[in-house]
Amino acid sequence: MDDTSTNTPLLSVRDLCVHFPFSRGSMLRPEHGVIRAVDGLSFQIAQGETLALVGESGCGKSTTARAIINLVHPTSGSVRLRGVEIAGLSDREMMPHRRVVQMVFQDPFASLNPRMTVGSIIGEPLAVHRLASGKDRKLEVLRLMDLVGLNPRFLNRYPHEFSGGQRQRIGIARALAVQPELILCDEPVSALDVSIQAQIVNLLMDLQQKLGLSYLFIAHDLSVVRHIATRVGVMYLGRLAEIGDAASVYAHPTHPYTEALLSAVPVPDPVLAATRQRIRLEGEVPTPDRQYVGCSFVDRCPIAVEKCRHDRPPHEPVAAGEPGHTAACWERT
Amino acid sequence: MPESLSQPDAAPSRHGEPLLQVNDLQVSFKTDDSRVRAVRGVSFDIYPGETVGLVGESGSGKSVTNLALMGLVPSPPGRVDGGSVMYDGKDLLKLSPLQMQSIRGRRIAMIFQDPMTALNPLMTVGQQLTEMTRLHLGLSRRQANEKAAEMLELVGISGASRRLRDYPHQFSGGMRQRVMIAMALSCEPDLLIADEPTTALDVTIQAQILDLLRELQERRGTSIILITHDLGVVAETCHRVLVMYAGKVVEKSDAGPLFASPQHPYTQGLLQSLPRFDQVQTTLRAIPGQPPDLGNLPEGCSFRSRCPLAIDRCAREEPPLASVGDRREAACWVAEENANG
Numbered sequence A: 001m002d003d004t005s006t007n008t009p010l011l012s013v014r015d016l017c018v019h020f021p022f023s024r025g026s027m028l029r030p031e032h033g034v035i036r037a038v039d040g041l042s043f044q045i046a047q048g049e050t051l052a053l054v055g056e057s058g059c060g061k062s063t064t065a066r067a068i069i070n071l072v073h074p075t076s077g078s079v080r081l082r083g084v085e086i087a088g089l090s091d092r093e094m095m096p097h098r099r100v101v102q103m104v105f106q107d108p109f110a111s112l113n114p115r116m117t118v119g120s121i122i123g124e125p126l127a128v129h130r131l132a133s134g135k136d137r138k139l140e141v142l143r144l145m146d147l148v149g150l151n152p153r154f155l156n157r158y159p160h161e162f163s164g165g166q167r168q169r170i171g172i173a174r175a176l177a178v179q180p181e182l183i184l185c186d187e188p189v190s191a192l193d194v195s196i197q198a199q200i201v202n203l204l205m206d207l208q209q210k211l212g213l214s215y216l217f218i219a220h221d222l223s224v225v226r227h228i229a230t231r232v233g234v235m236y237l238g239r240l241a242e243i244g245d246a247a248s249v250y251a252h253p254t255h256p257y258t259e260a261l262l263s264a265v266p267v268p269d270p271v272l273a274a275t276r277q278r279i280r281l282e283g284e285v286p287t288p289d290r291q292y293v294g295c296s297f298v299d300r301c302p303i304a305v306e307k308c309r310h311d312r313p314p315h316e317p318v319a320a321g322e323p324g325h326t327a328a329c330w331e332r333t
Numbered sequence B: 001m002p003e004s005l006s007q008p009d010a011a012p013s014r015h016g017e018p019l020l021q022v023n024d025l026q027v028s029f030k031t032d033d034s035r036v037r038a039v040r041g042v043s044f045d046i047y048p049g050e051t052v053g054l055v056g057e058s059g060s061g062k063s064v065t066n067l068a069l070m071g072l073v074p075s076p077p078g079r080v081d082g083g084s085v086m087y088d089g090k091d092l093l094k095l096s097p098l099q100m101q102s103i104r105g106r107r108i109a110m111i112f113q114d115p116m117t118a119l120n121p122l123m124t125v126g127q128q129l130t131e132m133t134r135l136h137l138g139l140s141r142r143q144a145n146e147k148a149a150e151m152l153e154l155v156g157i158s159g160a161s162r163r164l165r166d167y168p169h170q171f172s173g174g175m176r177q178r179v180m181i182a183m184a185l186s187c188e189p190d191l192l193i194a195d196e197p198t199t200a201l202d203v204t205i206q207a208q209i210l211d212l213l214r215e216l217q218e219r220r221g222t223s224i225i226l227i228t229h230d231l232g233v234v235a236e237t238c239h240r241v242l243v244m245y246a247g248k249v250v251e252k253s254d255a256g257p258l259f260a261s262p263q264h265p266y267t268q269g270l271l272q273s274l275p276r277f278d279q280v281q282t283t284l285r286a287i288p289g290q291p292p293d294l295g296n297l298p299e300g301c302s303f304r305s306r307c308p309l310a311i312d313r314c315a316r317e318e319p320p321l322a323s324v325g326d327r328r329e330a331a332c333w334v335a336e337e338n339a340n341g
């Protein structure tokens, strides 16, 4: 199984579960439960590919990314990097793999140490992984700054002196320092202004071209995802509702949730907006501790049948879609 | 169920009297080393029954403009330096805090991006809803309770009379936003100011909230100022649009023409930089650079360092808003020249 031939996907996630036990209520009558933040997720990422994960707030996107690099330990399931199992490794065992997978966070304001200069922020991974020191390290930092479009004059400045977009460039340069193959981007442009978002999206795509990077790209903006993703996974309450090539999923949304999600994206074109059909979902996103035996979308699904309450729908190929496009719905596949 | 997307109806006629007239509004904040001119001479009218979108980068002055309308600019460090806000024959900027309080919530209401900062976590939703109507409309406790339940039902919260006894944390994000809307609408204001009301929500819930605002507007003729950075939301809900940049309105237009032929280079850049959900582009046409520092504005046009069309004059003189077509204005020397020959 552990062959590293070119057929082995860069990342392979199988049946990943991350459950958080919780208790609430009074001391006298405590209630115990479990939040199934990620509940049986499987997907792969090939080299050079961008898989986007989309879905409502709280559906488990960030937890998935954090579980992949062991910032939270998976409850069960497997995470293989180039065929090597990394789920549940200790921090020390994880070290060499951190050179392969890096993460870029949503909030460029919170994720950079305010007391470190830009140079030391970007150079830190080089020191930690003993990749370069002294003059070499400085040269490498300057090369990285140039790569992400930061002026080398900023080397000795502090994060608070930068705008959101520039801080995101610093975060990207830091992630690139160890020459990773896969970058997990957790909403990397959500906190940025529209006019700056395009700069960062272009940068990420340029870097992918130049360096052959792969991305797991977490986002809630489906227009950005349409632009950047080669494949898309739609999550709902810890599970994948649908996954496939971006073009195929956008052209043939099959799970009722995907369909509603895509139909609700506002388009910046009043003429087009007037001709689109929208599927209105009733009801609220359930609380995350709600447990479902069958399909987790059943409370909001406009086409649910009795079976959906009792049996969990498996992923099946979408007939109209490209190969590899699957959805989990009793009524649609 | 599929349904045709409800569009804003044709812009309500802008004849007759505007509901609210903002004239040359100026607001600044004192910082350690300078005075930040957050709003630099903003003027616009709001007519009855219309939705006006306010778009622009973060820090461009959208929220401060609306805080000033509500008499809520934090002072110090903030200060309204000039201008007028005419409403019902009075200048709101000249009212006493007490007079302003009777207008705020009653005639002009506001909903915020983060409902948790506006809702009191220690009071039930019912207490918060009835407080408003008892204070402003003089309702009895029973009448206020009935009204509160009616409002919750109106915004689509089921089991309303039971849910009045719940606390805000017992509601989901989308429901809290609806509670805020119910509160804002319970005194039937003439004007609703919604500051990024759906930014924190998911698109399916966002669609529900925007539908709700539209329905309420149709039923009651409420005017709405919608602050958002999402041009898609603007296209789907607004009759008129104000584009702000560095503390000024740089373009004013009906929504249709704005999207069809933006006049200001910033608006043009914004629309071109958007990834499109319905088509695939190779690279996005990003606007280079960053917005200027408001504490240290350059001479001339504040968009100049990012503008592909800049001419010599732009470095020397700041362009005023000028007519560039039917009910359209832009603050740009080049756009003005193109329009007027």
Ligand SMILES: Nc1ncnc2c1ncn2[C@@H]1O[C@H](COP(=O)(O)OP(=O)(O)OP(=O)(O)O)[C@@H](O)[C@H]1O
Binding pocket: A020, A035, A036, A037, A055, A056, A057, A058, A059, A060, A061, A062, A063, A064, A220, A288
């Ligand atoms: N450490 C934790 N302890 C308990 N619950 C957690 C923890 N981390 C996440 N959760 C819960 O797991 C669920 C998934 O959270 P996650 O952060 O992965 O969502 P997300 O899809 O990234 O959402 P968003 O779009 O808001 O970022 C949520 O219900 C969240 O409250």
Ligand SMILES: Nc1ncnc2c1ncn2[C@@H]1O[C@H](COP(=O)(O)OP(=O)(O)O)[C@@H](O)[C@H]1O
Binding pocket: B029, B030, B036, B038, B056, B057, B058, B059, B060, B061, B062, B063, B064, B065, B074, B077, B078, B294
């Ligand atoms: N309480 C405050 N103290 C100091 N500066 C402020 C305060 N509120 C807003 N500002 C400044 O005013 C400018 C406009 O802010 P704002 O209206 O909130 O922008 P936005 O368009 O994002 O709503 C910004 O430069 C902001 O930093």
Ligand code: SF4
Binding pocket: A255, A256, A257, A295, A296, A297, A298, A301, A302, A303, A304, A305, A308, A313, A328, A329, A330, A331, A332
């Ligand atoms: S399995 Fe049933 S409830 Fe789930 S999405 Fe399909 S039809 Fe709806």
Ligand code: SF4
Binding pocket: B264, B265, B266, B301, B302, B303, B304, B305, B307, B308, B309, B310, B311, B314, B319, B331, B332, B333, B334, B335
């Ligand atoms: S005035 Fe000049 S710099 Fe400003 S937007 Fe117009 S062309 Fe560009």
Ligand SMILES: [Mg+2]
Binding pocket: A061, A062, A063, A186
């Ligand atoms: Mg997240």
Ligand SMILES: [Mg+2]
Binding pocket: B062, B063, B195
């Ligand atoms: Mg704001």
